[in-house]
Amino acid sequence: MANQPAPVILPAHFRLRCKPSPDQPSLAQAKGITLRVRGDGRRYQLRLKSHALDDASAYRVAFTPSAQQWETLHFSWAQFDAVRRGTLLSNAPPLESGSVHQLGFLIADRTAGPFQLEIAFIETYSQG
Numbered sequence: 724m725a726n727q728p729a730p731v732i733l734p735a736h737f738r739l740r741c742k743p744s745p746d747q748p749s750l751a752q753a754k755g756i757t758l759r760v761r762g763d764g765r766r767y768q769l770r771l772k773s774h775a776l777d778d779a780s781a782y783r784v785a786f787t788p789s790a791q792q793w794e795t796l797h798f799s800w801a802q803f804d805a806v807r808r809g810t811l812l813s814n815a816p817p818l819e820s821g822s823v824h825q826l827g828f829l830i831a832d833r834t835a836g837p838f839q840l841e842i843a844f845i846e847t848y849s850q851g
Contacts, residue, residue, distance in 0.1 A: 751821030753847030755799040761841045762788030766832040771803060772825035775816050780807040782818045785831055793843060 758769065767788065770781040782803035788794055805815030826845070830838050 750823050750847060751819070753800075753820055753849055755797060755802070755848055757844075757846050757848050758786075758796045758798075759793060759843035759845075760786075760788040760796065761793045761843075762790060763839045764788075764790045765830060765834070765838050767840055768829045768831040769798065770827045770829055771818065771823045772827070773818060774822040774824060775819060776805060776812075777807075780805060780812060780815070781827070782806075782823075783829075788840065797848060 756769070764787065766785060768783045768785050770783045772781050776782070783806050784798045784803050786796055786798075788796070800818045800820050803818045805812040805818070828840060828842075830840075
């Protein structure tokens, strides 16, 4: 894709908070989330903070973007697992997208060293 937007290069832990404007569609109406990424072969997590969990917990999905080429990844809400400090919360409710209030990325391979995760876009999808 020749006309890719300039990527954003993130620090080791990145969080984003924003209040949607009234004309933006709600996450509650989406089926999942799509990322367009290029990485370095290391493992990352997309984390979603939800009002359904305590502050130390989040819903996560792991991915390993390949280096050198852009990939489009699709994650349904059902693919996200609830965790607290890396421990799976087996009794947590399934992710309800309407309760998401924060999005973050985390490098997840527990290996010190340089890394690079480029993100062309993050968007929701409604079909599939």
